[in-house]
Amino acid sequence: MAEIDSSGGGKKGGGKKRSKKMSTKIDMTPMVDLGFLLITFFMLTTTLAKPVTMQLNMPDKTDTKETSPVKLSETLTVIPDEFKVYYYQGIPTDAGTKIDVTDYSDTGIRKVIADLKKKIGNNFTLVIKPTKKAKYRNMVDMLDECAITGNKRYALLEIDPFSEALIKRSGK
Amino acid sequence: MPKVKAKRQSVSLDMTAMCDVAFLLLTFFMLTAKFRPEEAVTIVPPSSISEKPLNAKDGILTISVSNEGGVYLASDDQLGREFMLERMASRYGVAITAEMKKNYMASEIVGYPAGAMRQVLNMKPADAKKLIKGIPIDSASNELSYWVGYAKLSNPNLKIAIKGDQNSNYDVFSDIIGTLQAQNINIFQLITSPEGKPK
Numbered sequence: 001m002a003e004i005d006s007s008g009g010g011k012k013g014g015g016k017k018r019s020k021k022m023s024t025k026i027d028m029t030p031m032v033d034l035g036f037l038l039i040t041f042f043m044l045t046t047t048l049a050k051p052v053t054m055q056l057n058m059p060d061k062t063d064t065k066e067t068s069p070v071k072l073s074e075t076l077t078v079i080p081d082e083f084k085v086y087y088y089q090g091i092p093t094d095a096g097t098k099i100d101v102t103d104y105s106d107t108g109i110r111k112v113i114a115d116l117k118k119k120i121g122n123n124f125t126l127v128i129k130p131t132k133k134a135k136y137r138n139m140v141d142m143l144d145e146c147a148i149t150g151n152k153r154y155a156l157l158e159i160d161p162f163s164e165a166l167i168k169r170s171g172k
Numbered sequence: 173m174p175k176v177k178a179k180r181q182s183v184s185l186d187m188t189a190m191c192d193v194a195f196l197l198l199t200f201f202m203l204t205a206k207f208r209p210e211e212a213v214t215i216v217p218p219s220s221i222s223e224k225p226l227n228a229k230d231g232i233l234t235i236s237v238s239n240e241g242g243v244y245l246a247s248d249d250q251l252g253r254e255f256m257l258e259r260m261a262s263r264y265g266v267a268i269t270a271e272m273k274k275n276y277m278a279s280e281i282v283g284y285p286a287g288a289m290r291q292v293l294n295m296k297p298a299d300a301k302k303l304i305k306g307i308p309i310d311s312a313s314n315e316l317s318y319w320v321g322y323a324k325l326s327n328p329n330l331k332i333a334i335k336g337d338q339n340s341n342y343d344v345f346s347d348i349i350g351t352l353q354a355q356n357i358n359i360f361q362l363i364t365s366p367e368g369k370p371k
Contacts, residue, residue, distance in 0.1 A: 035194035042201030137218040137338035
């Protein structure tokens with residue numbers, strides 16, 4: 001860039017002819033600078049603002065024929081709350097059903113799901129029943145855990161009073 | 173003397189070509205850039221590992237849920253939006269003037285009960301921000317269901333996207349899902365912000 005300046009400065013030393021030739025050449029450096037600045041801006045804004053989606057398919061309520069049987073022993077019910085996740089296996093009304101609590105960290109619910117999935121195999125089904133206090137983020141986190149653990153069988157349900165009672169009884 | 177001059181000339185390079193390329197690229201990015209529409213409410217979506225971009229081919233109806241639980245509607249299908257306004261207005265007996273229609277088309281978002289439609293649409297979108305508090309979704313007057321119904325009627329291929337704030341309550345989301353499932357809409361695109369995949 002300094003070179004351009006010096007060539008422009010050549011006017012002084014040169015004859016009249018030279019100075020006339022030089023005057024038709026404009027310094028384009030600021031223009032190019034500005035151009036590239038704007039390019040950078042538009043490149044960054046276009047790529048970063050792109051939202052991503054996760055598709056959620058809910059069952060068709062009008063279609064009652066197509067149900068797939070799921071064994072209770074192969075399901076895990078997770079109950080996301082605002083800061084923690086409850087989980088149990090089996091039926092909530094059973095006296096023997098044990099409810100546990102964990103968190104949203106890598107070693108929390110993800111490990112529980114991954115371990116159980118490894119034990120049960122492809123038929124593993126996750127039932128998600130968010131509590132009334134749960135945030136939208138918690139539900140997305142749970143769907144995300146399904147994607148991370150590669151679990152394609154999951155159902156999103158309303159919480160039932162039995163599960164609520166189970167949580168209350170456990171006192172966790 | 174002549175040697176020195178020749179050297180000077182050689183270092184000043186012609187920037188015209190570079191400039192041309194720069195501005196060509198600039199024009200390209202400016203034209204392809206899609207600015208985020210100004211939102212009446214700020215929504216911070218939760219993050220997920222999903223990498224699927226939003227497919228906007230057939231038009232998208234976005235249902236936004238704010239932090240406080242307000243429900244808002246936005247559509248990128250302009251024809252459909254006009255249709256929705258006309259149907260909603262005639263359903264709730266609101267006479268639509270040309271001015272109201274202009275204000276409606278200029279605003280990105282629908283977020284008011286039908287009762288306030290006349291008041292909101294008679295204002296410029298920028299002035300009406302305070303009145304935009306959300307569409308009623310309770311069972312007594314589920315206006316969201318009508319809005320979505322009319323949108324689907326005008327464009328059956330319309331995709332439904334749900335953009336919830338990460339701290340919005342789950343029951344609002346569950347109500348929306350319930351409303352849409354009642355109309356046999358079972359596929360939703362949940363808008364999230366990208367996040368790195370864990371190992």
